[in-house]
Amino acid sequence: xxxxxxxxxxxxxxxxxxxxxxxxxxxxxxxxxxxxxxxxxxxxxxxxxxxxxxxxxxxxxxxxxxxxxxxxxxxxxxxxxxxxxxxxxxxxxxxxxxxxxxxxxxxxxxxxxxxxxxxxxxxxxxxxxxxxxxxxxxxxxxxxxxxxxxxxxxxxxxxxxxxxxxxxxxxxxxxxxx
Amino acid sequence: xxxxxxxxxxxxxxxxxxxxxxxxxxxxxxxxxxxxxxxxxxxxxxxxxxxxxxxxxxxxxxxxxxxxxxxxxxxxxxxxxxxxxxxxxxxxxxxxxxxxxxxxxxxxxxxxxxxxxx
Numbered sequence: 001x002x003x004x005x006x007x008x009x010x011x012x013x014x015x016x017x018x019x020x021x022x023x024x025x026x027x028x029x030x031x032x033x034x035x036x037x038x039x040x041x042x043x044x045x046x047x048x049x050x051x052x053x054x055x056x057x058x059x060x061x062x063x064x065x066x067x068x069x070x071x072x073x074x075x076x077x078x079x080x081x082x083x084x085x086x087x088x089x090x091x092x093x094x095x096x097x098x099x100x101x102x103x104x105x106x107x108x109x110x111x112x113x114x115x116x117x118x119x120x121x122x123x124x125x126x127x128x129x130x131x132x133x134x135x136x137x138x139x140x141x142x143x144x145x146x147x148x149x150x151x152x153x154x155x156x157x158x159x160x161x162x163x164x165x166x167x168x169x170x171x172x173x174x175x176x177x178x
Numbered sequence: 179x180x181x182x183x184x185x186x187x188x189x190x191x192x193x194x195x196x197x198x199x200x201x202x203x204x205x206x207x208x209x210x211x212x213x214x215x216x217x218x219x220x221x222x223x224x225x226x227x228x229x230x231x232x233x234x235x236x237x238x239x240x241x242x243x244x245x246x247x248x249x250x251x252x253x254x255x256x257x258x259x260x261x262x263x264x265x266x267x268x269x270x271x272x273x274x275x276x277x278x279x280x281x282x283x284x285x286x287x288x289x290x291x292x293x294x295x296x
Binding site: 016017018021022025026029030033034037038048051052055056059060118119122133134137138139165168169172 | 195196198199200202203205206207208211212214215216218219220222223
């Protein structure tokens with residue numbers, strides 16, 4: 001009989017069962033590490049460090065998970081916060097530097113060969129659009145769930161997804177079906 | 179008609195993009211990641227089994243003492259008298275029934291524990 005995430009969380013809460021938590025890690029590690037690899041632009045080592053930090057925080061604060069959202073959504077939120085804090089520490093991307101980075105990485109001026117690769121096309125998107133597209137289109141979160149993860153208004157998520165998709169479609173136009 | 183064709187084309191493109199995005203995110207093999215995470219966790223809280231045991235024992239002793247004082251101990255001798263008055267076959271049946279009940283409870287608990295193990 002397959003235990004649900006809720007069963008496993010209950011075992012962690014009641015018995016402090018680390019095996020149950022290990023099962024939760026096994027179930028969600030791929031999605032969390034995948035998200036962080038995309039956010040860190042395929043820096044695998046950094047992404048895995050952040051993923052480890054994500055699960056460690058999840059374990060320490062599992063009592064604050066109220067079950068209102070999916071466990072995976074809660075994990076994405078922690079993962080995104082870990083990434084954001086790390087980016088701040090490294091004085092990268094977020095805030096003022098985002099515009100500068102965007103200008104440097106403008107799809108119009110980037111190497112045309114990169115446009116045919118979806119992953120790299122994603123990397124060309126500004127952070128807020130890339131994150132929204134990854135969460136909604138790749139990881140299947142609803143706009144509402146993504147808004148909770150990113151702690152931004154629902155309308156902003158919708159706009160970011162729409163703009164991100166439009167840019168991806170433009171970048172990958174040669175690959176698109178007729 | 180033209181507008182419908184454009185909408186259909188846009189929808190196909192949306193599906194294509196979503197499909198491509200999902201395909202671009204393959205399953206990442208665990209490769210020891212879970213073990214690393216489990217090693218980094220703080221040690222589990224010590225289980226206070228002894229506290230639970232002591233609480234149960236204390237409560238049982240207190241409850242028995244209270245019952246003895248209130249009933250002046252008569253309920254013990256009365257119960258023993260009632261049991262000895264029963265036919266031997268009845269005593270055997272009660273003992274057997276109690277045994278089966280306890281065994282069934284133990285088996286159920288064992289199966290449930292095994293189900294929860296990974």
